Amino acid sequence: MAYTGRCACEAVTLTADGEPVAVRQCWCRRCQTAAAGSPTVNAIFPVDSIAIRGELGWFSYRADSGNELSRGFCPACGTQVIGRSSGNPHFRVIRLGVLDTPHDLAPTAAIWTEEAPAWAAIPPGLDRFPRQPPPPRPAPAG
Numbered sequence: 799m800a801y802t803g804r805c806a807c808e809a810v811t812l813t814a815d816g817e818p819v820a821v822r823q824c825w826c827r828r829c830q831t832a833a834a835g836s837p838t839v840n841a842i843f844p845v846d847s848i849a850i851r852g853e854l855g856w857f858s859y860r861a862d863s864g865n866e867l868s869r870g871f872c873p874a875c876g877t878q879v880i881g882r883s884s885g886n887p888h889f890r891v892i893r894l895g896v897l898d899t900p901h902d903l904a905p906t907a908a909i910w911t912e913e914a915p916a917w918a919a920i921p922p923g924l925d926r927f928p929r930q931p932p933p934p935r936p937a938p939a940g
């Protein structure tokens with residue numbers, strides 16, 4: 799299916815075709831700063847399936863893995879829209895909060911749980927990874 803989304807002020811809109819390869823919570827400390835104390839919730843799509851309208855601002859940093867991670871946000875309203883990693887150039891993550899509802903996406907895994915605060919309530923049934931899990935694989939050609 800096709801997903802649509804927008805930032806809070808609607809200056810940035812996006813579409814994503816097909817299904818994400820994964821939907822995950824990330825509890826790393828960096829994500830907690832982006833998400834006001836909560837985890838980020840990220841739908842991982844192949845880069846070719848995403849189209850964005852409007853200008854994004856970018857904030858980049860070097861992760862413990864050595865990869866450069868970049869957050870794309872709306873400069874007007876501050877909404878976190880997408881993310882990318884130099885170690886995973888075939889994919890982008892869409893922040894789940896920007897997707898128009900209703901949709902049927904929900905996280906199936908929680909990552910970087912070792913950095914989650916003691917009060918974090920991680921839904922039962924999610925796969926848990928104390929740190930970074932293996933990267934998703936690109937879909938086979940054809």
Ligand SMILES: [Zn+2]
Pocket residue numbers: 805806807808809810872873874875876877
């Ligand atoms: Zn905006």
Ligand SMILES: [Zn+2]
Pocket residue numbers: 824825826827828829830838910
């Ligand atoms: Zn994170």
